[in-house]
Amino acid sequence: MIDCPHCGAKNQDGSEFCSVCGQPLPTPAAGGLPLSKKPAGELNPPLSPGASGDISEEMPPWLKKLLITHGLVKPEGEEEEPRQDRVAAPPVAEAPEPAKELPPLAEAETEGWPAALREPGEGPPPAEPEEPGEPVPADWLQTLRSEAEGRELETEEAAEPAGEAGLEEELPDWLRDLGEPGVEVEQAPPEIEVPGAEGEELPDWLRDLGEPGVEVEPEPPAEETPPLAEPPATPVTEEEELPAWLADLRGEEFEEEIVVPPAEATPPPEALAPEEPEKAPDWLQDLGIAEGEEGEPSETPALIIPEIPEAPLPESLLEEAEEAEGGEKPEIEIPQWLQEIQAGEPALPEEAPEEEGKPPDWLAQPTTPDLIVEAGEIPIPDWLQGPAPSAEAEMVEEEEVTPPDWLQELGPAVPSPSEAEEQPSELPSWLQELQPAAEASAKDEVPPFVGEGWDLEPPIPEAPAPAPEGEPEEEVEGLARAEIPDWLLALRPREPGEEPGEEPEIMELSGPLAGIKGVLPVEPIISLPHLTRPEAVAVEALPVSGDLFAEIVAQPPVSATPVPRRRSARVVAGVQRVLIYLLVLAAVVVPLLMGPIYGPLDAADLRGGADDFYPLLEALPAGAVVIVAFDYNPATAAELSLQARAIVGHLMGRDLRIMAISLYPEGAALASDILDELAEAHGYTYGENYIHLGYLPNQPASVRYFLDKGPAGDGRNDYREGEPVGRYAVAQGVDDLSAVSLVVELAGDVRTLQTWVEQMTVRTNVPLVAGVSAATAPYVQPYLDSGQLQALLVGLPGAAQYEAQSGREGDAIKSLGSQVAAQGVVLLLIFLGNLVHLATRGGKK
């Protein structure tokens, strides 16, 4: 146990930093234990004492902000911690096998790397030559180690799991597996050079994860250096963890979307080595952004997860690296997905002959001639130099460094580590599927490749317990063979010999899923109308009434068979009917022959509408225009013709101008007969005192048209002569309805009366009186009560009343006796019929 001089906490042997306060521990191993049994400073040229400051000065503002946020660089004015110790202190007991077999990075950069990897215009790497044969921890390893330590220290220091340490703690294993390989990837190549027996214990997949990162891990490129992009080796890790087809999909997806801000300035190579932990690769810095953001750990997954599927390593880079390596290559297996991507190019041999002191072939192949193969400047492939400047500009401008847009788009969809830890159910199903079943504790959240495989961490209590050998591989393999949901399997590209599915695959053309086939078509689901699928109703569930109804419907129609009546019954029924006929006939004929049984009718005895009707006509001045509408047919002529005769006779007796019109063709003929008959009796002349306007179609529109144009308007012709009404003397001065003093509506149907009332009430104030049949009276009475009708005559009694008012005994009064007698007979028969019905109980004895 080692006691911390600062806080007094006890730390395990071999610890270089206090697990409580994070201060360096005064252990002998602090200077150099190691990963490669050699101080880290000897592996890579150490930075000068002022290197960090120089770097800070040369670093772009955004990078400074990032590093400060991470705690990798102290803000200006603060005393910087002895990072040298931190870098060199943590020993690496077990290094990956590639790290042992490959020469140190400095040697590789100066010796074996092809010139194409070096950036033109720059000299050889200024890294200090290290002692051959002596294992020196690579700068990438120092970076990784120091950063891991720094995380641990920050984790211990911070009360809350915020920041990068908090992120590490909160990250689930599966997410660590996805994200941390990037760290390895960027630092792996130097480790390749570091021999170590422990490295042999690491599985191949872990070595693959670590190696590619060496190219990209070092300092972000300077202004003259193309911007960095995501480490290319990440897909390799994912390839190990995910199916090849899924890696392809995701690789395609993120290859288009990854935008990593470039560095504005490239620090000197000699200054980079000690600062490697602080000069984390871009993708790691992006990760750190999310970690370092206070109170916003939710963005972390969005930053980590997209980095997982990284673009594949260019084949050209692999080839050049192989050439530089001289054919000797650590056990690097090009994944299947990479081989597929590099179509047309032969895949690398599964096990290339390893060559000591040379980077692997994939590392030795420069992507572009501008790449730098020196210690402090790691060659950057073309695919890493894409859209970085724009992202960099955005990051510099913003106060808080924000992730690229694509990460922001993905961010909300992925829960934060804390959320994922608290609410694992909120994770997408496919991520949950990929997530290992066994959840690691907060202490186990240190990436396995750091805490287990390479054993970079001191055996502090917080560090995860070393897993048994071979476990990472099993986990990874198990993870790769994890249960994949059906919907995800449905997205799997079809094999050449595989039968296509029933439904055609739809390729997503835009958005983050662009290029992926088989995506659920959201738009048709939303836009197309949904059809309600009728629920299946079991036949047994039908109610009994349904069966009864079906049974009744199924029965054939039964013809109603008349009940045979006896002859005597038929005779009796016939006699009764004849008696009724004769009784009614007698009630009608007798009054006609003998006069009313009630004696002479006095007008004063009559009470009805004539009391109002007659005075209206009497009040009209001589020569006033009265329109009489004969809107009835022979069916009601028995009543209305009597009214018409009484009214027209009264009008002619008052020397009023009469204009007749009808909404019935038969009404026009009936009007013509009555007018001609009465005109002759009163000395009226057609065209001078009266005129027949003829037939007007029985429609509201025609009545309205007539009221608008007037009786003589619009070239109307008369009924008798067919001449324009305007030519007649009776129509002179009658241009519109204002010249009309009264409208008399003789309606046999309630519809005609309603038409006149509705159209006239709205448009004119011309008085309207009506004479209707008895059958129509109940429907018309409301118009009289509302005042829309000035007076009303009803049926034959109304005609008799009017005749009585006129002092002229006409056919109406004569017929009224028969009317009364017939109605009395009808009432008597109804009464007798009800008595018989009650006596016989409806025919049931």
Added chain:
Amino acid sequence: MTALLTDLLNDFGPWLAFALTLMIFSYLLGDNPLFRIAEHLLVGLALGFAWVVAWHTVFLPRVLTLIGSQDRLVVGYTLLGLMGGALLLLKARASSSRLSSVISSIPLAYLFGVGAAVALGGAIFGTLIPQVEATMLSLQPTDYLVEYAPDDVWYPVINAIFIVVGTVCTLIYFTFTAGGQSRLGRLRGGLVRVGAGVGRWFLMFTFGALFGSMVMSRVSLLVERITFLMNVLGF
């Protein structure tokens, strides 16, 4: 010829009408060919007469005459109406194509549209609103002292009560959703039942009045026909 026909109709016309009237009355003894002949004659003559009247009153003066007018606007309107009427004839074809059906529907749609618009406006402002206002009557006798003498005030008041109660109760009778388990619902259901009962009696009286009016109207027809027969016979 015309004078001869007119004289014949004047002499034999009443007898012809007498015969046709008896043929119609023969239906009292049961359905028979005479009744059917008279019935068919009535229908045929009514349609023929209507067509003749429409031709002489509408078509001839409003179409054929205006076609020869010098006013192009009048001619245009006339031809437009004539064309619309001609298109309606396409409806008479049972096996009309879709195109002809659509074309013939244009004037029909115009007729229905204009007719419905005019009828609806008249129904609202000529019947609905005035009739609603007519039921808003005062039940206080003092409001009728202007029109009626103090001794006769009871008549408009009772009339107003009948109108208001009859209208409200008749409308309540057609309320089919009353009721409920709550106290208010039960109260409402009771009021509706009472009102519906009163409204039903008003409806019964109304139907009785309609039936009586119909009987009275048909008795008037009988009286007129018997009077005509007696006049023809010389009584």
